[in-house]
Amino acid sequence: MYENGTIFIADSDAKTRDLVSAFLTYQGHNIAAPEPNLPFFDALEKNNVDIVIADTGYLRKVAPDFGDKSQLLNPLLVLIGYGDVTASELKQHSSETVFNLPKPLNLDELESLVLRAREYQSMKIYDSSTGCVANNKFLSGTMIGKSSPMQELFEMITKVAASNATVLIQGESGTGKELAARAIHQLSDRHTKNFVPVNCAAIPDDLLESELFGHVKGSFTGAYANRIGRFEMADKGTLFLDEIGDMKANLQVKLLRVLQNREFEPVGASKSQKVDVRIIAATNKNLEELVVSRDFREDLYYRLSVIPITIPPLRERSEDIPLLIHTFLTRFNDDKRHAVKGFSRDALGILCNYVWPGNVRELENLVERLVILKGSGLIVPDDLPEKYLSGKQPSAVPVQSVTLQADNVLPKDGICLNSAVDEFENNLIMQALVRAGGNKKEAALLLNLKRTTLIEKLKKKNLVFNED
Ligand SMILES: Nc1ncnc2c1ncn2[C@@H]1O[C@H](COP(=O)(O)OP(=O)(O)OP(=O)(O)O)[C@@H](O)[C@H]1O
Numbered sequence: 151m152y153e154n155g156t157i158f159i160a161d162s163d164a165k166t167r168d169l170v171s172a173f174l175t176y177q178g179h180n181i182a183a184p185e186p187n188l189p190f191f192d193a194l195e196k197n198n199v200d201i202v203i204a205d206t207g208y209l210r211k212v213a214p215d216f217g218d219k220s221q222l223l224n225p226l227l228v229l230i231g232y233g234d235v236t237a238s239e240l241k242q243h244s245s246e247t248v249f250n251l252p253k254p255l256n257l258d259e260l261e262s263l264v265l266r267a268r269e270y271q272s273m274k275i276y277d278s279s280t281g282c283v284a285n286n287k288f289l290s291g292t293m294i295g296k297s298s299p300m301q302e303l304f305e306m307i308t309k310v311a312a313s314n315a316t317v318l319i320q321g322e323s324g325t326g327k328e329l330a331a332r333a334i335h336q337l338s339d340r341h342t343k344n345f346v347p348v349n350c351a352a353i354p355d356d357l358l359e360s361e362l363f364g365h366v367k368g369s370f371t372g373a374y375a376n377r378i379g380r381f382e383m384a385d386k387g388t389l390f391l392d393e394i395g396d397m398k399a400n401l402q403v404k405l406l407r408v409l410q411n412r413e414f415e416p417v418g419a420s421k422s423q424k425v426d427v428r429i430i431a432a433t434n435k436n437l438e439e440l441v442v443s444r445d446f447r448e449d450l451y452y453r454l455s456v457i458p459i460t461i462p463p464l465r466e467r468s469e470d471i472p473l474l475i476h477t478f479l480t481r482f483n484d485d486k487r488h489a490v491k492g493f494s495r496d497a498l499g500i501l502c503n504y505v506w507p508g509n510v511r512e513l514e515n516l517v518e519r520l521v522i523l524k525g526s527g528l529i530v531p532d533d534l535p536e537k538y539l540s541g542k543q544p545s546a547v548p549v550q551s552v553t554l555q556a557d558n559v560l561p562k563d564g565i566c567l568n569s570a571v572d573e574f575e576n577n578l579i580m581q582a583l584v585r586a587g588g589n590k591k592e593a594a595l596l597l598n599l600k601r602t603t604l605i606e607k608l609k610k611k612n613l614v615f616n617e618d
């Protein structure tokens with residue numbers, strides 16, 4: 151959806167249409183515009199449209215039944231609600247979120263709204279078998295496991311899904327916390343509504359409050375328009391607060407209030423808003439320890455851990471490894487049209503005895519890499535990267551943290567400032583990529599960069615992300 155979707159620009163004012171069109175084309179988006187003699191909805195279907203940027207006056211003229219019909223065209227997102235129809239009015243007609251972009255047009259705001267709309271769209275996919283909007287990640291990847299800890303986990307997930315209770319999922323990195331959260335949502339009555347993830351560690355502190363609760367126009371510099379937050383997006387659905395252990399103290403207080411009263415205030419708003427969300431939180435940190443060290447509020451911890459779930463690390467359920475390898479192998483063979491037959495007994499033995507500090511994610515990435523590199527035949531020990539063969543226990547932290555010491559001294563003979571700065575930058579970029587599991591969007595957020603800027607930097611610096 152993210153790559154293929156087209157943005158449809160329908161504005162009666164040709165100047166605005168050309169400007170928006172040129173700007174978004176320059177940003178690398180696929181653009182389409184109304185064609186003479188082709189009805190509005192036919193044009194949407196023909197162009198595989200997932201975002202419509204339209205002025206409401208124009209929309210009324212060319213498609214008076216837009217509000218009703220847009221629901222049939224899921225996934226579809228209306229972006230602009232300027233003109234004489236307010237965004238909230240339009241929202242009553244459409245099951246989708248409407249983003250409001252006021253005139254005169256601000257291109258920075260347009261860019262940020264389009265990125266946000268894309269992100270919102272990428273969370274959903276239209277499932278033709280059930281006729282509802284479902285979560286794409288859950289559809290493409292179900293949880294695998296036959297070991298008894300995983301069987302117990304599945305039982306727990308099924309029970310928990312039937313209730314509305316707040317769930318706290320703990321476990322090492324890459325164990326499947328997000329997958330478990332999505333499974334709970336998918337199995338619950340809320341599955342036709344949104345599953346909205348928020349990565350509390352990836353969003354800069356000063357933006358997290360507005361990200362969660364939304365803001366009203368003019369409440370701070372850069373708040374060009376009203377914006378709804380993730381809580382509102384998740385209304386009647388599930389809000390997934392990932393990396394909750396990284397949430398700052400002042401926001402912990404605000405979150406506690408929402409959990410107690412089920413209401414919140416958008417930044418700059420004078421009235422609070424009711425919301426009906428199921429909260430699932432996750433962290434790979436030990437929250438009990440954070441409570442003891444006073445980095446996490448004890449009252450919030452108890453509110454969140456109504457139902458605590460711990461996902462065991464992969465090394466404690468090595469009987470799942472062959473099954474996981476088989477599943478990933480089938481998937482990557484299909485995806486990439488390769489024909490790797492399988493793993494030799496020796497290779498499988500080595501992998502079953504490995505400690506997997508990166509858990510299932512590491513295993514998944516390894517199988518993908520082996521399928522690409524080998525292409526066909528049987529994978530034998532010689533095909534495995536060195537670290538799996540050496541029998542060494544890899545450290546749980548893949549990259550040592552850079553020492554950002556204030557007392558860095560200038561070497562006696564001086565230094566080449568440019569290459570030192572370059573090296574420092576490379577190191578931080580690679581750390582961010584490792585922490586984000588290779589996800590460039592998340593890594594860019596950690597570095598407070600745009601995803602495209604990060605990709606440009608990687609290209610320019612000739613940096614290749616390789617988890618080895
Ligand atoms: N039991 C499982 N069966 C199949 N795939 C799994 C399983 N557990 C995890 N995965 C896959 O491993 C990857 C990591 O899973 P996920 O993102 O849910 O982990 P996580 O615990 O949230 O990691 P992190 O702490 O780094 O955020 C995903 O691609 C997921 O699909």
Ligand SMILES: [Mg+2]
Nearest residue numbers: 327328392432
């Ligand atoms: Mg996660």
